[in-house]
Amino acid sequence: MPEENAGGGGPQGLGDKVRERAADLARVLKEKGKEEIEGLKDPEKTQLWRSIFRVKHDETPRNRALSVLSNVFFHLHPAKVNRDAVRYSYTWGMGGITFYLFIVLTFTGVLLMFYYHPSKVQAFRDILYLEHDVPFGKLLRNMHRWAAHLMIIAVWLHMFRVFMTGSYKRPREFNWCVGVILMVLTLLLSFTGYLLPDDQLGFWAVTVGTGMAKASPMLGHEGPFGPELGMTPFNDVRFALLGGSIVDANALLRAYIWHCIAIPLLAAIFMGVHFWRVRKDGGISGPAPVMLESEIKEEKGPRPVILRPSGMR
Amino acid sequence: MWGDWHQIWEVASTPDNVPIVAMLFLLPFYTWYAFREAFANDRLIEELEKDPAKAKTHHRKTFPWKPGWDREVHTWPYLMRVEFLAAVIVTVILMVWSITLNAPLEEPANPNLTMNPAKAPWYFLGLQEMLVYFDPWIAGVVMPTVIIIGLMAIPYIDANPLGNGYYTYKQRRFAIWAFIFGYIVLWSLMIVIGTFIRGPGWMWFWPTQTWDHNRLIYEVNVDLHDWGIFKYIVPQNLWGKGIFGGLVLGLFTVVCAWGIHKVCALTEFSRKIYARMTLLQIITMQVLLIMMISLPVKMALRLLLRIKYVWVTPWFRV
Numbered sequence A: 001m002p003e004e005n006a007g008g009g010g011p012q013g014l015g016d017k018v019r020e021r022a023a024d025l026a027r028v029l030k031e032k033g034k035e036e037i038e039g040l041k042d043p044e045k046t047q048l049w050r051s052i053f054r055v056k057h058d059e060t061p062r063n064r065a066l067s068v069l070s071n072v073f074f075h076l077h078p079a080k081v082n083r084d085a086v087r088y089s090y091t092w093g094m095g096g097i098t099f100y101l102f103i104v105l106t107f108t109g110v111l112l113m114f115y116y117h118p119s120k121v122q123a124f125r126d127i128l129y130l131e132h133d134v135p136f137g138k139l140l141r142n143m144h145r146w147a148a149h150l151m152i153i154a155v156w157l158h159m160f161r162v163f164m165t166g167s168y169k170r171p172r173e174f175n176w177c178v179g180v181i182l183m184v185l186t187l188l189l190s191f192t193g194y195l196l197p198d199d200q201l202g203f204w205a206v207t208v209g210t211g212m213a214k215a216s217p218m219l220g221h222e223g224p225f226g227p228e229l230g231m232t233p234f235n236d237v238r239f240a241l242l243g244g245s246i247v248d249a250n251a252l253l254r255a256y257i258w259h260c261i262a263i264p265l266l267a268a269i270f271m272g273v274h275f276w277r278v279r280k281d282g283g284i285s286g287p288a289p290v291m292l293e294s295e296i297k298e299e300k301g302p303r304p305v306i307l308r309p310s311g312m313r
Numbered sequence B: 001m002w003g004d005w006h007q008i009w010e011v012a013s014t015p016d017n018v019p020i021v022a023m024l025f026l027l028p029f030y031t032w033y034a035f036r037e038a039f040a041n042d043r044l045i046e047e048l049e050k051d052p053a054k055a056k057t058h059h060r061k062t063f064p065w066k067p068g069w070d071r072e073v074h075t076w077p078y079l080m081r082v083e084f085l086a087a088v089i090v091t092v093i094l095m096v097w098s099i100t101l102n103a104p105l106e107e108p109a110n111p112n113l114t115m116n117p118a119k120a121p122w123y124f125l126g127l128q129e130m131l132v133y134f135d136p137w138i139a140g141v142v143m144p145t146v147i148i149i150g151l152m153a154i155p156y157i158d159a160n161p162l163g164n165g166y167y168t169y170k171q172r173r174f175a176i177w178a179f180i181f182g183y184i185v186l187w188s189l190m191i192v193i194g195t196f197i198r199g200p201g202w203m204w205f206w207p208t209q210t211w212d213h214n215r216l217i218y219e220v221n222v223d224l225h226d227w228g229i230f231k232y233i234v235p236q237n238l239w240g241k242g243i244f245g246g247l248v249l250g251l252f253t254v255v256c257a258w259g260i261h262k263v264c265a266l267t268e269f270s271r272k273i274y275a276r277m278t279l280l281q282i283i284t285m286q287v288l289l290i291m292m293i294s295l296p297v298k299m300a301l302r303l304l305l306r307i308k309y310v311w312v313t314p315w316f317r318v
Helices: A014-040 A047-053 A061-069 A094-113 A123-132 A137-164 A173-195 A200-215 A237-242 A249-280 B005-013 B015-050 B052-057 B075-100 B122-130 B136-157 B170-197 B238-264 B268-276 B279-305
Strands: A080-082 B072-074
Touching: A061 B072, A061 B075, A080 B075, A094 A137, A094 A249, A094 B075, A123 A137, A137 A173, A137 B015, A137 B075, A137 B170, A173 A200, A173 A249, A173 B122, A173 B136, A200 A237, A200 A249, A200 B122, A200 B136, A237 A249, B005 B015, B005 B170, B015 B052, B015 B122, B015 B170, B072 B075, B122 B136, B122 B170, B136 B279, B170 B268, B170 B279, B238 B268, B238 B279
Parallel strands: none
Antiparallel strands: A080 B072
16 A cells, blocks of 8 residues: 555555554563463462462461461461360350441441431431431341340350350459450440430430439439438439430430440450450360369369469469 | 230330340240250260269260361361351341331430330340339449349359369259359349330239229338338337348348358268358358349249338438
8 A cells, every 4th residue: 555655665664563563562462461361260379369368278277277377357266176166056156146246236336327416406317317318227227226136135145155164164264254344335335325316215214224323322312321422413423424414415425425436445445355365265165075073173282262373274 | 904915915026125035035945955965964974974984085075076086177167157157147137137127216305205114225124123122222233233243253153163164064053053043033034024014104014914004003012120010029210120120131141141051062062062162252152142032032022022121221221
C-alpha cells in the first residue's frame, strides 16, 4: 500500500517496524498473561497469597500446626487438642458459642449505633425509625436482642458444664472466678441495654432494678444505716447510677455509655484473661482420665491453706 | 378464673419470655446429658476399683481407645470444623428466631403510667421474686453480692481432688447436689415463679388462672413474734422482740450447721474429704449453705404461714 511507505525510507518503512514491534509485544504480553493466568490457578503460590498467609497449606502435620499457630485469630487455640475434647458431649460448646454471640452482638450493636441517639427526644423515635424505615432495621434489632438472651443462656449452661466436670479445680480456680465476673458483666450488659429503647418496658425494669440500689446498706438512702451516714436521694449510690434521682435523660446517657463502651471494654479485657488462662492452665480440662478414690494423695505436712503458698503444679 | 389456658399461652409467648421457655427445655436436657456422662464414668470407676490390674492398663475413659492411637488431634481441622459448624448453627437459629419473632417495644417511657406487673428482665426475676420474702437491701444488694462471692468461693472450698476434668456423680455427690440446689432449685425455679406465677400487683396466680387486675387479697402477714402462740410468750417490747428474733435465727443457724455437718460426714468417702477441709473452708461453706437454705425456708414461712419477719430490730428486719 503506497500510503504506508509515504513517510519512511527503505523497503522496510517505519510503519512496518512499528507493526513488527507491536506484534512482538502482543506475543510477549500474551505469553506473560497466559503464564500469569495459569499462575492464578494455583493462588497459594502468588506473592499476594504468601504475604497474607505466610505458610504453605499442604497436608503435612507441620503445616496443620502452623496454620493455627501463625494466624492471629486462630492462635487462641493450641496446635493440638485432647482427642476427646472435640466431642460435643464433653464441652457442649457453650463457651465458644458465648464468645461467638459476643462477636455477633458487637457487630449488630455497632450497626445499631449508627441509627441511635441516646437522648430523651430522639431515642424512642430512633427505634421506630429503625423498625419501619431502615432497611433490615427490624431484623438488626431483633438479632441484637435475641443474641443477648441467647448469650445469657449460653453463659449459664457453660457455667453448669464447667461445674459438672469439676473444671474449676486446681489449677483452674482463678479462671473460674474470672468466668463469674464475665457472667456478671454479661448480665449487666443486657440490663443496661434494656433501657435504651426508652419504652415502658425498659423504663420500669430499670426503675425496679435501680430501686434496689437505694436500699443498699450504708450507701443507699433507704438502706440500713444509710440515712445515719448522710445518704439522701441526691447523693447515694442510686444517684450515681442514674445521674439523677429519677430515671431520665442522664440515666439514658449513662446506660448508653456503660452499654456501648465501658462494659464491652471491661468484658473484652476479662475475656482476654479468661482465654489466656485456659491455655496457661493447661488447655481445656478434659475429658481427663478418671481418678480412683484409692489414688487420692495424702497431703504431707500442714494442709494447703488457700491464703498460704500452696506450691505451683 | 380457672382453666384459662389463654393466660398461660400469653405469658409463654411473650417474646421476651421465649428464652425462659427455652430454658425450661434446655436445662432438664443438659442436666440429663451431664448425668448420663457422669453415670457412664461412674460405672467405669466402679469397674476399675474392683480390678486393680485393669486400672493399671486401662485408658480410663468411656470413649473408644486403642494403643497406638494419637492422644491428641490437630486443631486444624478437627476442632475448627466443629467450631465453624457451631457458629453456622447458632447463626441459623438466630436468623430464624429474628425473622419470626419481633423484639418487644412498648409505649414510650412514661413515669406517670406504672406498668402492672412491672417486671425486671427475665434473668433478674429470681432477685425480684426474692423481694417478696426479704427487704430490698437483702434481696437486691446482699444476696446478689453473696451469690457472686459464693460462686467465686467454690473452687477454694471444694477440697475434693476427684472429678477434675470428667463428669462423675459418685465421687462428688455433695458438691453436685449443693450446686443443683442453688442453680436449678433456687435460681431457676425463682425465675419460673417470677415469670409464670406472678401477675398484677406481684400476686400469686396459679398457671391457667386469669390475671385479674382488680383482685384484692386480704392477707395479713404477721411477724414471727406476733404469730400464734409466740404472741403470748414474747415480751412485746423492742428488747423482747429483738432478743426473741435473734434467738430464733441463732437456733436456725445451729440446726442448719449441724445438719450440714451430718450430711458432710454421711459416708466414709465424704468423711475423708471433710477431713481435708481447713477451718476457714468449713466456715465459708457453712455460711454460704445456711444462707442458701434460709431462702426456701423464708419462702415457706411467708407463703404457707404468712409470716413477714423473723427478726425485727429498730435498724433492720430479717
